[in-house]
Amino acid sequence: MQASSEIAKLKREIATLRDIVGQSRPGSKNAMSIAERRTLKSEIDRCILELDELRGKLAQ
Secondary structure, three states: OHHHHHHHHHHHHHHHHHHHHHHOOOOOOOOOOHHHHHHHHHHHHHHHHHHHHHHHHHHO
């Protein structure tokens, strides 16, 4: 099932993002700027909205 493999990829990407965010805490060598953090948060919010729309379509 193609949807299952796409969900698996999404989970791997989320894990990667979790690692990146964890490594970029303020004061660390790889810290993100405030602008980068704001942009990433905005993109994550947009993805959440799109996933919520898909969930709604599946519930119909």
